[in-house]
Amino acid sequence: MLDNDDQFSEQIVFVVKRPQHFQDSCYPAHITALVPIDLQRIIVEAGLRFESVAYDDNGRIPLTDKTWQILPFLTGKWFSDHVAVVAVKA
Numbered sequence: 001m002l003d004n005d006d007q008f009s010e011q012i013v014f015v016v017k018r019p020q021h022f023q024d025s026c027y028p029a030h031i032t033a034l035v036p037i038d039l040q041r042i043i044v045e046a047g048l049r050f051e052s053v054a055y056d057d058n059g060r061i062p063l064t065d066k067t068w069q070i071l072p073f074l075t076g077k078w079f080s081d082h083v084a085v086v087a088v089k090a
Helices: 008-017 036-045
Strands: 048-055 082-089
Touching: 036 048, 036 082
Parallel strands: none
Antiparallel strands: 048 082
């Protein structure tokens, strides 16, 4: 499992902080976080067959000890802290 950088709270942090990291001029000092499409590309380049993306449906609300899942419909990509991919040998 990897951190889910597509999560809603991560998007808020990105907008609020406007990070200056991960720019081309900083490479290779900073390497960008992996998002699902990156994982899919890595799998294909490794000669595996991409099957699916899965989210853990367990995400913490920033600055609290509560999770988004206090409301059962807050699940999936935007409200999960971790992402995983499923691949099979081609």
